[in-house]
Amino acid sequence: MAYESALRCLADPTRRRVFERLREGPRAVGELAAGLPVSRPAVSQHLKALKAAGLVLDRAEGARRVYFIDPEGLGELRRWLDRFWDQALDAFKHEAETHPPRRRPARGTPPPERKKP
């Protein structure tokens, strides 16, 4: 029940930029906000959401607060996606076998026959 919140978080462009920036290494809130077109409180709110989704962790460093990626939430999302991928691929193979996709016919290729049951 955590990959849902992870997806929700990563869907927002700004929040994703914050997260992708964190991929390089730990960053303080001010540093993150400096590279973004939004205010510092906005970044704080995004970080709060990311933390609630298990995507980041934070550590106090004096008056500053340093955030970094938590593999926990990311891993859960990854596992969900992997399981999804396997099932989806099986379903797609079966689809391709039973209903061959309409391809744009190459030059000189006659249009495919349609069987009439």
Add this chain to the structure above:
Amino acid sequence: MAYESALRCLADPTRRRVFERLREGPRAVGELAAGLPVSRPAVSQHLKALKAAGLVLDRAEGARRVYFIDPEGLGELRRWLDRFWDQALDAFKHEAETHPPRRRPARGTPPPERKKP
């Protein structure tokens, strides 16, 4: 530039339910809507978004329209996540080495020493 739209799509709970239902196999719009608490046009709109994100494909079957998962968009999302995972894990390891996480000390375990530079 497609994993963004995939993330956006899968963030919505209803749209995700549609997509997860499609994981089992091809389904017509009406079938999908029957199992959901929203109207059929709502499902149509979700499918439109999913298709634009490269997450589903559709095929005409008489008056009905059958949708099924397109591995294309899902694969792109998966590749993005995998690359992200690797970098994030490296960053996390480095973080754990340089800044060992504060653990709740076990019974009898003295609080960790803080070095004062």
Add this chain to the structure above:
DNA sequence: CACTTTCGTAAGCCATGACTTACGGTAAGC
């Protein structure tokens, strides 16, 4: 041809949420 089924789109409504400014609280510097 009339009628039904199935579906996509248009238009409008409304809640969600992303952003802002304002404020208070904690730690470092002098």
Add this chain to the structure above:
DNA sequence: GCTTACCGTAAGTCATGGCTTACGAAAGTG
């Protein structure tokens, strides 16, 4: 102790987008 730096939260604003009903098109049914 006073000031400055850094940050989280509160309150309010406003656009985005998910949902509905209404309508029209295309294909099956009689």
